[in-house]
Amino acid sequence: MSIIKDVLAKAKQIDPDQPEFHQAVEEVMETLEPTTKRHPEFVKANIYGRIVEPERTIIFRVPWVDDKGNVHVNRGFRVQFNNAIGPFKGGLRFHPSVNLGIIKFLGFEQIFKNSLTTLPMGGGKGGSDFEPKGKSDGEVMRFCQSFMRELVRYIGAETDVPAGDIGVGGREIGYLFGYYKKIRNEHTGVLTGKALEYGGSLIRPEATGYGTTYFTAEMLATRGLDFKNKIVAVSGAGNVAQYAVEKVNQLGGKVITLCDSTATIVDEQGIDAKKCDFIMELKNVKRGRIKEYADKYNTCCIEGASVWDVIRDQGIKVDIALPCATQNELDGSHAAALVKNGCICVAEGANMPSTPEAVKIFQENNILYGPGKAANAGGVATSGLEMSQNSLKLSWTREEVDNRLLIIMKSIHKACVETAEAYGKKGDYVTGANIAGFTKVARAMLAYGVV
Numbered sequence: 001m002s003i004i005k006d007v008l009a010k011a012k013q014i015d016p017d018q019p020e021f022h023q024a025v026e027e028v029m030e031t032l033e034p035t036t037k038r039h040p041e042f043v044k045a046n047i048y049g050r051i052v053e054p055e056r057t058i059i060f061r062v063p064w065v066d067d068k069g070n071v072h073v074n075r076g077f078r079v080q081f082n083n084a085i086g087p088f089k090g091g092l093r094f095h096p097s098v099n100l101g102i103i104k105f106l107g108f109e110q111i112f113k114n115s116l117t118t119l120p121m122g123g124g125k126g127g128s129d130f131e132p133k134g135k136s137d138g139e140v141m142r143f144c145q146s147f148m149r150e151l152v153r154y155i156g157a158e159t160d161v162p163a164g165d166i167g168v169g170g171r172e173i174g175y176l177f178g179y180y181k182k183i184r185n186e187h188t189g190v191l192t193g194k195a196l197e198y199g200g201s202l203i204r205p206e207a208t209g210y211g212t213t214y215f216t217a218e219m220l221a222t223r224g225l226d227f228k229n230k231i232v233a234v235s236g237a238g239n240v241a242q243y244a245v246e247k248v249n250q251l252g253g254k255v256i257t258l259c260d261s262t263a264t265i266v267d268e269q270g271i272d273a274k275k276c277d278f279i280m281e282l283k284n285v286k287r288g289r290i291k292e293y294a295d296k297y298n299t300c301c302i303e304g305a306s307v308w309d310v311i312r313d314q315g316i317k318v319d320i321a322l323p324c325a326t327q328n329e330l331d332g333s334h335a336a337a338l339v340k341n342g343c344i345c346v347a348e349g350a351n352m353p354s355t356p357e358a359v360k361i362f363q364e365n366n367i368l369y370g371p372g373k374a375a376n377a378g379g380v381a382t383s384g385l386e387m388s389q390n391s392l393k394l395s396w397t398r399e400e401v402d403n404r405l406l407i408i409m410k411s412i413h414k415a416c417v418e419t420a421e422a423y424g425k426k427g428d429y430v431t432g433a434n435i436a437g438f439t440k441v442a443r444a445m446l447a448y449g450v451v
């Protein structure tokens with residue numbers, strides 16, 4: 001057996017109940033096979049075996065009290081995966097589906113994504129099986145405080161810097177940071193995604209959606225194309241989706257779909273800037289359901305179906321697909337339908353939204369396919385810029401941060417293209433992203449000896 005197959009087999013054998021983690025490891029490891037020949041020193045030092053094992057996994061109890069005085073308990077996680085090139089860095093996810101395997105898959109992906117950004121950040125991820133939807137602000141605050149009461153022992157501006165993810169937006173980061181500050185009596189850049197008033201960066205809320213769109217534009221440009229007059233399908237209706245819609249509009253595309261976990265809306269007229277503002281207010285302030293968009297704008301709303309289900313079942317034509325909701329939302333049948341309906345480009349705003357079967361279909365059909373760890377790296381890259389501003393005790397302008405984000409997304413795209421070519425896989429962004437992200441981390445691990 002090759003070292004790659006050994007590593008995969010062991011990951012499955014020692015943690016058999018972590019399918020998402022196996023999926024992420026398999027997707028990365030399979031593309032790393034050629035590096036074992038080019039870098040025998042990585043094999044000798046067993047970098048491949050070491051990189052799939054987190055540096056540290058923390059699981060903790062999070063008790064909290066609801067508005068009626070009932071006591072609840074949730075489980076908290078922080079997986080500090082790899083800090084070879086910088087402090088652990090990665091978001092926190094609050095969603096009932098969260099378990100150790102999901103946090104490990106996200107933390108593993110984060111290692112390579114953060115490496116690709118060119119900034120000094122290691123990989124980590126955390127979260128809880130807590131459901132913020134339907135909870136009052138007071139309940140969310142008490143949960144966040146209890147979560148931080150334990151997490152505080154393990155994080156720090158030079159150690160581990162969490163951020164947001166599904167279910168963790170500006171409100172949650174505020175409660176988490178406020179409590180950290182209270183306990184530690186220090187005001188440092190220990191979390192990113194902070195509000196502007198207390199150390200946040202301009203463009204951080206926009207960064208993942210904008211970055212995914214910039215990356216897509218770079219991919220399109222390799223075929224002499226751009227966003228103008230393209231029909232775009234976006235899934236999700238949260239942070240990433242909202243700002244992807246905003247930027248696609250600015251670049252001349254027309255977004256016709258969005259969804260949440262209950263329904264999908266299709267608006268053939270396009271979700272323009274005004275409608276996008278409505279979605280932001282609906283989701284970020286009122287915390288309502290996507291159906292309210294259909295009620296307001298008198299558009300089609302399909303309950304219980306995802307964007308990709310609707311495109312497949314109704315044969316809707318789209319040029320570009322930006323999955324921005326969650327992992328494994330887009331399967332082989334969805335991918336086949338996208339290809340059949342003329343889609344030319346898929347870029348992942350979400351982490352691992354396409355199943356392995358879907359990815360295979362995109363690649364076999366010569367679709368421009370940008371995997372999440374490259375296409376959505378703009379969020380963490382701008383978190384890195386927030387950390388830099390916090391260290392320097394400076395605030396950059398909106399234009400400055402946006403420009404740096406654009407430069408970073410272009411450089412990630414270039415690294416993917418050049419690395420894929422160097423390994424004889426022209427146009428394969430998966431191979432390019434994985435090998436480029438891996439090589440830097442592997443070299444740093446090698447330099448440290450066996451630690």
Ligand code: NDP
Binds near residue numbers: 237240259260327
């Ligand atoms: P949000 O919580 O802001 O939004 C998530 C959206 O996706 C919500 O509209 C949610 O619906 C919807 N959704 C969640 N699960 C499902 C599902 N099973 N089916 C359909 N819709 C679903 O999260 P983000 O926008 O921050 O994150 C979205 C994705 O992007 C995740 O994969 C995340 O890991 C990734 N990502 C996020 C980054 C960031 O900076 N925020 C950075 C890089 C990647 P509902 O409201 O009903 O829950």
